[in-house]
Amino acid sequence: MNFTDDRILNAIAAILIVISFSVMMILLYGGYAPGIESGHPFEYLRATIVMCTLVSLVIPLLRIAGLVKFPWWFSLIIIGNVYFYAISLFCGFYLDISWWGNTAHAISSMVVGIIVFASLCMIQTYSPGHVNLGSVYSILMLQFIICVAFGGIWEIMEGYTDIIVGKSYMVYGAWDSILDVRSDAAGALIISIMGYFILKKHSVEEVAKSIKLLRRIKY
Amino acid sequence: MNSTIGHAVSVIILIAATILGLVNGDFMIVVVSVIPAVLTAALSFRSVKTPMRCDVLLILSVLIFISAVLVMYPLEYNGMSRNIWAYMVGTVMAVMSFSAAAITMRSFSIFGNSSFNWVLIGSFLPFFSLGIYVLGWASLSFLDAADLDSGAILQVEMVEGMMTVLVLSIIGGLILSRIAKRKHIVLSAEYFEVSE
Numbered sequence: 001m002n003f004t005d006d007r008i009l010n011a012i013a014a015i016l017i018v019i020s021f022s023v024m025m026i027l028l029y030g031g032y033a034p035g036i037e038s039g040h041p042f043e044y045l046r047a048t049i050v051m052c053t054l055v056s057l058v059i060p061l062l063r064i065a066g067l068v069k070f071p072w073w074f075s076l077i078i079i080g081n082v083y084f085y086a087i088s089l090f091c092g093f094y095l096d097i098s099w100w101g102n103t104a105h106a107i108s109s110m111v112v113g114i115i116v117f118a119s120l121c122m123i124q125t126y127s128p129g130h131v132n133l134g135s136v137y138s139i140l141m142l143q144f145i146i147c148v149a150f151g152g153i154w155e156i157m158e159g160y161t162d163i164i165v166g167k168s169y170m171v172y173g174a175w176d177s178i179l180d181v182r183s184d185a186a187g188a189l190i191i192s193i194m195g196y197f198i199l200k201k202h203s204v205e206e207v208a209k210s211i212k213l214l215r216r217i218k219y
Numbered sequence: 220m221n222s223t224i225g226h227a228v229s230v231i232i233l234i235a236a237t238i239l240g241l242v243n244g245d246f247m248i249v250v251v252s253v254i255p256a257v258l259t260a261a262l263s264f265r266s267v268k269t270p271m272r273c274d275v276l277l278i279l280s281v282l283i284f285i286s287a288v289l290v291m292y293p294l295e296y297n298g299m300s301r302n303i304w305a306y307m308v309g310t311v312m313a314v315m316s317f318s319a320a321a322i323t324m325r326s327f328s329i330f331g332n333s334s335f336n337w338v339l340i341g342s343f344l345p346f347f348s349l350g351i352y353v354l355g356w357a358s359l360s361f362l363d364a365a366d367l368d369s370g371a372i373l374q375v376e377m378v379e380g381m382m383t384v385l386v387l388s389i390i391g392g393l394i395l396s397r398i399a400k401r402k403h404i405v406l407s408a409e410y411f412e413v414s415e
Contacts, residue, residue: 123339131338131339142343144350145346145347145350145351145354146343146346146347146350147350148350148353148354148357149345149346149347149348149349149350149353150346151353152349152350152352152353152381152385153349153385155353155377155378155381156378156381156382156385158378159377159378159379159381159382160378160382163378174377177356177377177378178356178357178360178377179360181353181356181357181360182357182360184353184357185353185354185357
């Protein structure tokens with residue numbers, strides 16, 4: 001597939017993202033969002049849909065701008081995760097199904113773990129010679145701890161959102177947050193284990209080179 | 220680090236943390252203390268000769284932690300504001316987790332034969348510090364839920380503690396990376412001489 005075809009595909013993906021989230025917004029305004037009945041405030045769902053639209057558009061727009069080309073599976077799991085979060089909130093699964101929140105956190109942590117893993121492989125491959133992340137185990141340990149830290153950053157974001165707006169939109173107590181970070185750690189661990197098996201079959205360079213930095217930001 | 224000093228420091232950390240944990244009925248102290256204790260022991264088992272200032276920094280941070288907990292716990296139980304308590308815990312934890320992060324990176328540079336330049340030191344340390352701190356909270360999830368629901372730990376303590384750790388470790392990481400850049404330090408096995 002050449003560059004122009006790829007750009008067209010990403011443009012189509014961007015349009016589909018905007019349309020699908022617009023449908024969700026129309027359903028929300030029309031009173032057809034089950035999440036409202038479950039207890040999520042209207043303005044919270046509206047803000048979530050807007051944010052998820054913007055986040056989902058990042059990867060296609062980067063490609064259209066000619067900055068980064070990710071493997072299709074990489075783009076799919078990232079955008080899929082954003083949809084997973086938005087649809088779960090829209091349908092009220094986080095409040096209606098007891099295990100949903102923890103599972104969602106573990107899945108999101110796995111997605112972050114994949115991104116961190118790929119980034120570390122790229123740092124290792126493209127850094128100057130005197131910079132070395134070390135053995136496979138060092139890379140996996142780095143991936144685990146950085147991924148867990150991102151779970152913490154998410155909790156900070158949730159907590160401060162509630163502190164700033166003065167309402168309890170995103171946080172349901174200390175126990176909920178602690179279970180969230182435990183799920184994050186579990187997700188990070190799963191990706192570390194998967195990363196171990198990937199690096200047994202492929203080299204760090206092979207993983208890094210499956211992600212192509214385009215000319216504008218490559219050095 | 221000399222192995223005798225390393226083992227002694229590890230044992231002191233664990234004994235002090237266990238006593239403090241038992242006296243205050245707070246398992247978190249033990250959980251957090253295990254990390255630097257294990258790392259210190261791991262480093263000393265390999266008989267790694269670290270520069271004296273690293274050992275001094277490690278021992279100082281442990282002493283700061285223990286003395287801070289000794290001062291802070293009685294303050295909390297005397298009706299201190301939970302918000303101030305959260306920031307204080309966050310600050311001490313930032314010192315501890317920052318120190319643990321630095322030690323972890325040191326151990327990486329030896330065990331993994333890795334070498335970090337000033338850019339990676341500055342960018343990885345905040346993640347390390349926060350990651351270790353978050354793991355401490357995650358380990359709390361294995362304790363009795365009823366204690367948490369009864370308000371033993373407040374949401375604000377988690378969030379503001381994490382924020383304090385993140386902000387302080389970013390500042391610490393920036394300072395450390397500036398020092399590393401100016402002095403052309405690369406954290407590597409060559410910098411920390413391995414005796415065997």
